[in-house]
Amino acid sequence: MNTTQGVTVRVENCAKTFADGTRALDPVTLDVARGETLVFLGPSGCGKTTMLRIIAGLEKPDSGGRVLFNAQDVTRIPIERRNVGMVFQSYALFPNMNVAQNIAYSLALRGAGKAERDSRVAELVALTGIEGLENRNIDQLSGGQRQRVALARAVAMRPSVLLLDEPLTALDAALRERLRGELDRLLRTLGITTIYVTHDQSEAMTLGDRIVVMRKGAIAQVGSPRDIYFKPASRFVAEFIGAANIIDAVSDNGVLVLPGGRLAVDKTGHGQVAAMIRPESIGIISPEAAFLVGRVASVSFTGDRQRLVVDGASDKPLIVDASNTLAVKIGDTVGLTVAPSAIQFLQGA
């Protein structure tokens, strides 16, 4: 069922000011490729949901803004005629219909016959792994099952674009992690152009072909998960995506001068810099062999690793993710090593 009816989506100069004068979104221009999964990621109130609702047709952009599906202007087409599949955070399943009726609702609206509806429902329950639940009422479903029904319902009429608004947020952590993987496989199977909104960076990393990091109604960075993680454009992106040590220090001809020693970096010239180092990029070695040393202030064992806080090495305590087999305790003096390529210099705030 490799439905390749995906379209390209172009958001052109779309801003949004609400009736009360609040500016929810600064003008944004963005292209989404056919079949791509684009994730809008950001803290609450960053404008990511407004962006999704403009693409869906639930909000109109301020004048001057346009939304194009396959280069066709759909800005003035209401959502009911845009052919978009949508999954809501609350799932918004119809409680007065059973699972099969929910899934087939869009087909029934389009006048599909019973045989066609039944065969499509059978196809979708198989695809989403909810066989046997067809005649259940919505209130008899678990959270994960509801999520799957919502997804099956959204793709039933083979939408041009699939829009998902925090579809996993209502679930508990373990289930969220499991469904994230399933959702990833499903989106790749369907091949529909997908736009996904979340505040959870692991979800964005796993699912997104590209991630749009948003902040205060504007785009902070657009890029692949690796770009965003390894080459954040700003301090905000560095800190929002995963854990980050941001060191304010003087860089002097390829060497970062720090209270606890020095670090070799890929940067010539002299000047004040903000350097970002991810906790897992810092290696722990013997202090005798190291150019940078510090003292272990805390050790927190989380199973798959140990998170250390190391004082005295940098201007502020460094977070280090070490192997779970490393023998280290509070008060130890340790040597730190970082590959020059793992040190990223940040521009601006």
Next chain:
Amino acid sequence: MNTTQGVTVRVENCAKTFADGTRALDPVTLDVARGETLVFLGPSGCGKTTMLRIIAGLEKPDSGGRVLFNAQDVTRIPIERRNVGMVFQSYALFPNMNVAQNIAYSLALRGAGKAERDSRVAELVALTGIEGLENRNIDQLSGGQRQRVALARAVAMRPSVLLLDEPLTALDAALRERLRGELDRLLRTLGITTIYVTHDQSEAMTLGDRIVVMRKGAIAQVGSPRDIYFKPASRFVAEFIGAANIIDAVSDNGVLVLPGGRLAVDKTGHGQVAAMIRPESIGIISPEAAFLVGRVASVSFTGDRQRLVVDGASDKPLIVDASNTLAVKIGDTVGLTVAPSAIQFLQGA
């Protein structure tokens, strides 16, 4: 304020059968040392909350069961005279009192004067980092602030034992992680004997001196976080705590024979075994240099690492956590290496 008034707690042969005949807890005997933090960890319905409520005095154990504080039998003493501090998942702050009144409530009940109450409140708001909120109403507080007020209130009368029932579950993931660290420091500062109930294994790992893993009303394993993680007593514990590959294979004189090759193990003799390997213990090497090879079925980049699923090496797909800098893609043939000490043999189911 290092209050070392902690007591030892002994739970002796405590079982719990509810009025409707449901057995919530099989007979449990357990000792908690003075000042220790013991975490009850398990899925919902495993009996961990019942255990806590028996220690608190909110439930009576079935006849034959006893609870001892400092070797003194408190089984028949009601909760209001046990001097236990308790933090609930819902926080259970009194909405008709402000923050300071909530914190000072236990002192007011004991007839403490205004000066004494005020000074203790000042001490506790400083300790929990909620200075300036003393006169706020409860509904003006954020989730994290409520959590801190609940904690301050529970320790105000210097309880013998501090009991926490999923105190971080109501918070969102980012805040939960931050407060986990704070809570850890606070518990170590207070030095009170603490019993902590959670379903979240990271919380248990970070906070517990010892962890009691529970399942279906019985203890599955008691041990330090490292014991539980590296030497799980059963398949259930291995799978509940972190991610685990459990390989059913034949062990033949120090070698595990697998579809994709073999693994050296610390085990002599011949026989069918269940071997557990944590995903981060598996190294990826060149297939030419490896005794065990497989094919990469999926790669999921999560920022700080890549989670691979490798087919063909074992009886089922292996989960491997690899470095985020490793260049690997779906379809690659990879070599796998595991230190013999990282392979743990499981007994029973």
Next chain:
Amino acid sequence: MTHKFFTRLCLVPLIAVIAAFFVLPMLRVIVVGGSGDMGLHAYAAIILEPRFRATLINTLVLASVTTALSLAIATIAGLFLQRHRFPGRALLVAMLTFPLAFPGVVVGFMIILLAGRQGLIGALSLPLAGEKWVFAYSMQGLLLGYLYFSIPRVILTIMAAIEKLDPSLEEAARALGAGPWAVHRDVILPALMPAFIASGAIAFATAMGAFGTAFTLATNINVLPMLIYTEFTLSANIAMAAALSVGLGLVAWAALALARAFSGGTVAAAG
């Protein structure tokens, strides 16, 4: 002294007294209903005696029509009021609650002042339509009075239900291709069904038992509460009055039980 024992000790006798207080009068009415000249036939007479049957049917029809009209008007008005913010909206909503403050007898007077012989409507219709419209004492007048106190009750319940609707239900239906009619037919009205049943049952029970309004307006028409009053006071037929009370009570109680099942417990509004 444990908590449980403490509460039990204080309360058992009190509960017994309250139970007696609630049960005794009702039992008494039931017994009296069966102990007149007709014996237990008094209960059968509610349906067999043509005069009583006509009144019962009258009352049921009036209550049903009141309920249906209240629901229809309240749903349309509730949807409009809940969706639109316009100047004067708060005032309009507050106004809707005014009728709740008046006893039925005052509502009756209002109808007389409006549609009686000296009424506003008559004064307006004479020059406009060439005749004086007077219908205060007719079935229409009674219906108007009943609507006057039913609509606000129903509207408040329905507005609360609309407010609780997940707005993404409507958005989801639209995304799936549903136009305005389909959204209302398939999603909004079905989701409001519990509120319709709950508030409709209350309106029905209230209309069944409304005495004040009927007493001022129903000089030509007979409705059950009036009939009970007449049998008791004027005909001194206490047994029949009691039997009729039991009958009325059963119907109204069933309606309220239905409302309670659909609203979760706090429903309590007969007249």
Next chain:
Amino acid sequence: MTHKFFTRLCLVPLIAVIAAFFVLPMLRVIVVGGSGDMGLHAYAAIILEPRFRATLINTLVLASVTTALSLAIATIAGLFLQRHRFPGRALLVAMLTFPLAFPGVVVGFMIILLAGRQGLIGALSLPLAGEKWVFAYSMQGLLLGYLYFSIPRVILTIMAAIEKLDPSLEEAARALGAGPWAVHRDVILPALMPAFIASGAIAFATAMGAFGTAFTLATNINVLPMLIYTEFTLSANIAMAAALSVGLGLVAWAALALARAFSGGTVAAAG
């Protein structure tokens, strides 16, 4: 055609008609109240005229006492019923809702059958206490009748509020050292305060406007709805009846507005 435009188009005229339907009768009553022989002095007379003032005070006192007693009894009974599961509990709770199904006039008869000259209480007290207790037509009888329909309303609201209480609030207080009294004083009763205010205000408004019960029992005592009826029908003093209606309406509306503020919108139960 957009959704918004669609809805607006259908509904604007309808809303106008409904508004007129609600406003006109009320305006008419207010105008009539000021257009009798006394003019606007009719409104002042509610307080200045001793007969009217006495009735107003009577009514307010009766409604207040009803409210206070209902709250006290309902709280104790509600706490007990919500905390204990015992055989017959469901039946007892269902029984508590029976009085809601009876119109006020039937409640009045019940009181007469219980405490009237042929009443059950009199028949029991004669051999036991040596005298026949008859108090149906007194202030006590009226109060008993009012309690009969007030307590169930209040109890249902309070039981619902108790059910919604987080049980860990009580456990938290106990863990902090609070015994049974302190738990109730410091935690449970304060947490129930909104329910007390909401249900108390409804009981008050209902008692203020209760006509049916008053009509059957209040032959010697005057209460406001009775006074309005007498002025209108017997004295034909329509202006005074209208002025009194407006006064009663204002008091009851204020009580209901208070209830609504504390319960979130669906409160609607005058008599």
